[in-house]
Amino acid sequence: MNVPEDLLYTKDHEWARIEGDNAVIGITDFAQDSLGDITFIDLPKQGAELKQSEWCATVESVKAASDVYAPLSGQVVKVNSELAEHPELVNKSAYDKGWFAVIKISDMSQKGKLMSPAQYKEYTEGLSK
Amino acid sequence: MRLIFEKSSPGRRGVSLPELDVPFSAVLDEKYCRKEPACLPEVSELDAVRHFSNLSRMNFSVDTNFYPLGSCTMKYNPKFTEAAAAMDEFSSLHPLLPQLLGGGMLAQGALEVLYNTEHLLCEITGMDAFSTQPLAGAHGELTGVMLVSAYHKDKGRKRKYVIVPDSSHGTNPASASIAGYDVVVVPTGKDGFMDMERYKQVLSEDVAAVMLTCPDTLGFFNPGIKEITDLAHKAGALMYYDGANLNAVLGKCRPADMGFDIMHINLHKTFATPHGGGGPGSGPVGVRGELADFLPISRVVRRDDGTFALDYSRRKTIGYIAPFYGNFGVILKAYAYMLALGKDGLIQVSENAVLSANYCLARLKEHYLPAYAKERCMHECVLSASAQLGKGVHALDIAKYLIDKGFHPPTIYFPLIVKEAMMVEPTETESKEMLDTFIEAMIEASKLAGADPDALHSAPVSMPVKRLDETAAARQPDLRWQAKSK
Numbered sequence: 001m002n003v004p005e006d007l008l009y010t011k012d013h014e015w016a017r018i019e020g021d022n023a024v025i026g027i028t029d030f031a032q033d034s035l036g037d038i039t040f041i042d043l044p045k046q047g048a049e050l051k052q053s054e055w056c057a058t059v060e061s062v063k064a065a066s067d068v069y070a071p072l073s074g075q076v077v078k079v080n081s082e083l084a085e086h087p088e089l090v091n092k093s094a095y096d097k098g099w100f101a102v103i104k105i106s107d108m109s110q111k112g113k114l115m116s117p118a119q120y121k122e123y124t125e126g127l128s129k
Numbered sequence: 130m131r132l133i134f135e136k137s138s139p140g141r142r143g144v145s146l147p148e149l150d151v152p153f154s155a156v157l158d159e160k161y162c163r164k165e166p167a168c169l170p171e172v173s174e175l176d177a178v179r180h181f182s183n184l185s186r187m188n189f190s191v192d193t194n195f196y197p198l199g200s201c202t203m204k205y206n207p208k209f210t211e212a213a214a215a216m217d218e219f220s221s222l223h224p225l226l227p228q229l230l231g232g233g234m235l236a237q238g239a240l241e242v243l244y245n246t247e248h249l250l251c252e253i254t255g256m257d258a259f260s261t262q263p264l265a266g267a268h269g270e271l272t273g274v275m276l277v278s279a280y281h282k283d284k285g286r287k288r289k290y291v292i293v294p295d296s297s298h299g300t301n302p303a304s305a306s307i308a309g310y311d312v313v314v315v316p317t318g319k320d321g322f323m324d325m326e327r328y329k330q331v332l333s334e335d336v337a338a339v340m341l342t343c344p345d346t347l348g349f350f351n352p353g354i355k356e357i358t359d360l361a362h363k364a365g366a367l368m369y370y371d372g373a374n375l376n377a378v379l380g381k382c383r384p385a386d387m388g389f390d391i392m393h394i395n396l397h398k399t400f401a402t403p404h405g406g407g408g409p410g411s412g413p414v415g416v417r418g419e420l421a422d423f424l425p426i427s428r429v430v431r432r433d434d435g436t437f438a439l440d441y442s443r444r445k446t447i448g449y450i451a452p453f454y455g456n457f458g459v460i461l462k463a464y465a466y467m468l469a470l471g472k473d474g475l476i477q478v479s480e481n482a483v484l485s486a487n488y489c490l491a492r493l494k495e496h497y498l499p500a501y502a503k504e505r506c507m508h509e510c511v512l513s514a515s516a517q518l519g520k521g522v523h524a525l526d527i528a529k530y531l532i533d534k535g536f537h538p539p540t541i542y543f544p545l546i547v548k549e550a551m552m553v554e555p556t557e558t559e560s561k562e563m564l565d566t567f568i569e570a571m572i573e574a575s576k577l578a579g580a581d582p583d584a585l586h587s588a589p590v591s592m593p594v595k596r597l598d599e600t601a602a603a604r605q606p607d608l609r610w611q612a613k614s615k
Contacts, residue, residue: 034548037599037600037603039600039603039604040603060603062599062600062603063541063542064542064543064545065299066545087604088604
């Protein structure tokens with residue numbers, strides 16, 4: 001399972017890449033693999049205020065529809081409009097082309113609630129048992 | 130098989146209409162008329178009969194095959210209930226009759242059926258009042274949550290949240306959300322039941338209701354159910370019972386005694402009415418105590434002289450939720466089923482349903498991982514194909530293989546919290562021989578996963594269509610036949 005070193009993670013399998021005041025967010029390789037082929041993604045609107053651990057997107061796959069929660073609080077400054085036409089990008093490239101949105105982080109201290117790559121790796125290994 | 134449009138031949142007709150023998154008059158303004166013909170299929174009567182007869186023979190149903198679709202309770206529908214619903218005295222009644230002056234006296238039989246059905250459902254569940262009006266299970270749920278809302282409003286309380294466990298049916302959070310509540314999801318603990326610590330944390334004076342099934346979606350009866358309902362009542366919240374799993378407990382225990390205040394029943398899941406492909410369904414909603422004041426109108430009442438009538442004068446009612454009095458024919462079939470089986474018969478239904486599921490669990494647990502390490506289940510058992518995953522075989526592949534063996538696949542990938550879930554609900558009507566044949570096919574699939582996984586990947590091979598590309602179907606849906614441009 002691919003767990004890049006430069007990201008932070010949630011137990012609900014979202015990731016955040018912090019770039020200055022902003023964070024790029026998406027779902028992990030583990031998440032896309034468990035969901036199977038993704039067929040539709042309902043993304044947050046640009047300008048929407050996200051709250052940490054609350055709804056930010058819904059992902060539909062051939063197996064199920066699942067909610068995605070915001071890893072950090074903040075305002076959505078950009079969404080990945082490519083995903084509307086090509087939801088499979090999340091399956092193919094969960095950490096790169098399959099990003100969901102960029103948010104302007106409103107509370108940097110929330111970083112403390114996220115998992116490091118090592119912690120997330122250990123967490124997902126526990127789930128696979 | 131070709132579509133009926135593709136069998137069309139220009140000018141071919143199923144009927145020959147006589148010459149027009151009255152003066153022609155255009156009844157519609159030209160702007161409402163289409164410019165081009167509607168491109169309907171042009172076939173003979175025999176073409177149409179063959180087409181639809183052959184289509185019907187491709188149907189997979191309880192009448193043709195074993196159908197262990199977990200959580201959906203695909204019960205066999207005994208044919209005598211069809212006979213009851215087809216009786217001219219019922220099928221020819223006009224639905225407006227009870228609302229016309231004196232018309233109620235011409236529909237006493239039908240009104241009595243509604244009244245008696247509501248009271249039988251009360252006896253079975255311990256509720257104080259039922260309305261048979263909701264037109265499907267999800268409609269019953271929405272009605273139930275609207276009752277929750279009306280109740281709190283009447284008490285002058287503003288409450289924001291509805292609690293559901295993460296194993297719940299998707300309709301529970303959906304109904305709560307459509308009714309205007311925010312949904313709080315409580316995870317399932319390691320023991321397979323709702324995490325009580327988390328439940329206590331989220332329960333507050335802001336919670337309007339807690340929605341649960343019992344036995345739950347994992348097929349287990351929660352021994353702590355009374356504690357859950359007591360805690361909710363202490364916080365002033367109502368307990369909502371999703372009756373989807375009622376088939377496991379008929380005559381054994383009653384939702385009202387567990388502490389539930391509101392519930393719905395899917396008549397098709399418990400009282401053997403047809404499981405419609407979109408309807409007509411029926412999802413009666415039942416309540417305790419003062420909640421009866423809020424039930425939708427009209428209510429069927431028995432007057433002092435023993436006659437039946439519809440009552441519309443209910444001050445606190447949530448109002449109208451359905452045209453007429455629900456899907457009457459479906460309610461009638463459920464009534465016939467309850468009367469024919471009686472108390473002992475209904476108890477036996479649940480006993481046999483639970484026995485069948487446990488038989489499947491006992492014989493299959495060596496081959497597939499049970500979702501939770503419990504010796505017994507209720508009316509359905511949840512297994513996981515995660516042990517087969519290492520060999521590249523998914524629950525989906527096993528499901529498709531079962532089609533080749535003549536079985537409708539069990540529910541897969543639900544409950545969402547079980548990896549590679551396969552949910553088997555055999556129901557009460559299958560013989561031991563049928564269960565054995567199914568179990569052997571499941572065991573065979575597990576062996577093939579090790580020996581020849583590709584055989585599973587290519588299934589089904591015996592059907593009119595082979596493995597469908599479900600991803601492409603979802604990403605690029607092709608939903609409608611379109612005439613090729615000339």
